Amino acid sequence: MKPTKTDRTEPDRTERIEMEIERILATEDELVPSSGFLTSVMESVRQEAALPPPIPFPWKWAAPGILLATGVFGWGCFELVHLGLPAVSAIPDAPLHLSATVERSLEATEWVAVALGASLLSWLLSRRLAGRSGLF
């Protein structure tokens, strides 16, 4: 197919515009930092250097709490499965009138869920506090 006039001129035009953009962006004057810049940076650095080092996370004190929370969480999971599954499997048999055993199981499950939630919250809170100390 014979190229039309537009076909022949269009790449040329595109190329020219791009070359001009290239020329403009490549020929930028350089800034010289202001006279106080170096002093200002070094002042900030000296201030940082003078700060006491961040307080390390008190692992020694936190470890028992973390272990306890992990234990509670694990126990909670176990209880949830242990009590929750029979309760769930019993529901289809008596959808409207729950037996006393199932009701007790469900109530226990709710408490386990609350305990799990509390453990999760305390873990999130301790992680957040540790994050502020620069550990995470």
Next chain:
Amino acid sequence: MQPGGRASSPTARRVPDLTANAKGAIEDLADVERVLAGDAQAFEGIVRRWQGPLVNMAWRYCRDRGRAEDLAQEAFLRAWRGLANWRRESSFSTWLFALAANVFRSELKRFPTVNLPLDAAPEPSRPAVQHNALAEQLSHEAVRRAVLALPLRYREPVVLYYFYEMDVAAAAATMRLPEGTVKARLSRARALLRRRFPHLEAEYAAMEFTALTIGKEASN
């Protein structure tokens, strides 16, 4: 990019001064060792050598002189805090520029510069017809400001590519992206700018005409 601030001169591709670069690298390493050994004052040498490039790099990200210095200062502080993280696998400058680019990117995301959308960026008013230096200067500034109106994924490759004097590899290393990706983004950015400034063709023609006239006059 070589260390040290330069007086304003167009940054047309410079011949790299390998001796100065090698000397600068040795000095950087020595200063880093001293800082890590507890001599905070040794950081001054690093700031002295790299303040020019870092301020210029920040300027290209925001085109606001005051903010550029603030951003560069923040980058130096982060470098100071994280000096122990430089693993010597890459040159100090590569590490510093990558860190600075991260700082500039995140700071400008938190507090963006007021940018017009690309379509609203002012178009130069036919400087080829007006033929005066001021019009050309304004037109060039419009193009440079339009770069800031590009979406971030296209803006950063353009900023770094021209900051590194058209070195794709250096720009890619700073952004930690493959060279191919940077090239593709550069191409897309050029296409966006080209569509925004169709009249630049006339300016280019005028420039060529001027160069020809000067050439003829010189030969006569």
